[in-house]
Amino acid sequence: DIKGFVFDLDGxxxxxxxxxxxxxxxxxxxxGAPWSKELEDGLKGISRMDSLEMILKAGNLQDKYTDDQxxxxxxxxxxxxxxxxxxxxxxxxxxxxxxxxxxxxNGGYLLSLAxxxxxxxxxxxxxxLTDYFPKIVDPKTLSKGKPDPEIYxxxxxxxxxxxxxxxxxEDAAAGVExxxxxxxxxxxxxxxxxxxxADIHFxxxxxxxxxxxxxxxx
Ligand code: G6P
Ligand code: MG
Numbered sequence: 001d002i003k004g005f006v007f008d009l010d011g012x013x014x015x016x017x018x019x020x021x022x023x024x025x026x027x028x029x030x031x032g033a034p035w036s037k038e039l040e041d042g043l044k045g046i047s048r049m050d051s052l053e054m055i056l057k058a059g060n061l062q063d064k065y066t067d068d069q070x071x072x073x074x075x076x077x078x079x080x081x082x083x084x085x086x087x088x089x090x091x092x093x094x095x096x097x098x099x100x101x102x103x104x105x106n107g108g109y110l111l112s113l114a115x116x117x118x119x120x121x122x123x124x125x126x127x128x129l130t131d132y133f134p135k136i137v138d139p140k141t142l143s144k145g146k147p148d149p150e151i152y153x154x155x156x157x158x159x160x161x162x163x164x165x166x167x168x169x170e171d172a173a174a175g176v177e178x179x180x181x182x183x184x185x186x187x188x189x190x191x192x193x194x195x196x197x198a199d200i201h202f203x204x205x206x207x208x209x210x211x212x213x214x215x216x217x218x
Contacts, residue, residue: 024051118140
């Protein structure tokens with residue numbers, strides 16, 4: 001039986017995935033790496049330094065920068081990202097999410113957050129959602145990022161549940177892969193062509209309700 005939900009943040013709870021893309025696009029332009037829809041989708045769920053490596057690789061530039069220069073590029077991206085985050089309000093919560101969080105909280109389900117973002121606590125604060133997530137996986141403690149199962153396993157562990165008692169909620173292909181490898185039930189939200197591996201699919205966050213989840217469970 002399902003007893004808890006492990007949530008991704010960016011692109012699921014709020015549309016910060018657009019802000020991440022915007023800030024990375026600037027970096028890609030700066031270093032002269034080509035930007036594409038595939039790269040943009042592929043970056044979703046990927047840690048800050050791994051994202052930079054993917055961008056540099058797309059331009060065959062991975063050996064052009066020293067480690068220090070890479071840290072500078074990633075820091076610049078984060079500064080630009082945080083400027084966008086600073087302007088956020090609870091209006092940036094995606095449609096239906098607040099209602100769904102209330103529905104599962106009132107239904108007695110446990111909740112944790114499995115975001116690769118070091119900025120997750122800050123984003124939750126801007127959205128006034130901190131109280132919903134007393135348990136947050138600290139990405140600094142991870143040895144491997146998504147698609148490795150580690151982050152979703154920790155998300156279940158934090159709420160004292162077995163993976164099979166949890167549903168993981170994601171917008172990224174790497175995230176769905178991580179949930180599936182952890183042995184949890186996966187919900188993929190967004191473009192079905194890139195979320196084929198998800199057990200349950202919703203085109204949009206507004207479709208996510210317990211009743212609609214049950215309809216897709218077997
Ligand atoms: C999430 C986002 C990624 C982002 C990563 C790290 O997984 O989907 O786009 O790169 O977090 O975020 P951070 O805020 O730590 O740079
Ligand atoms: Mg995401």
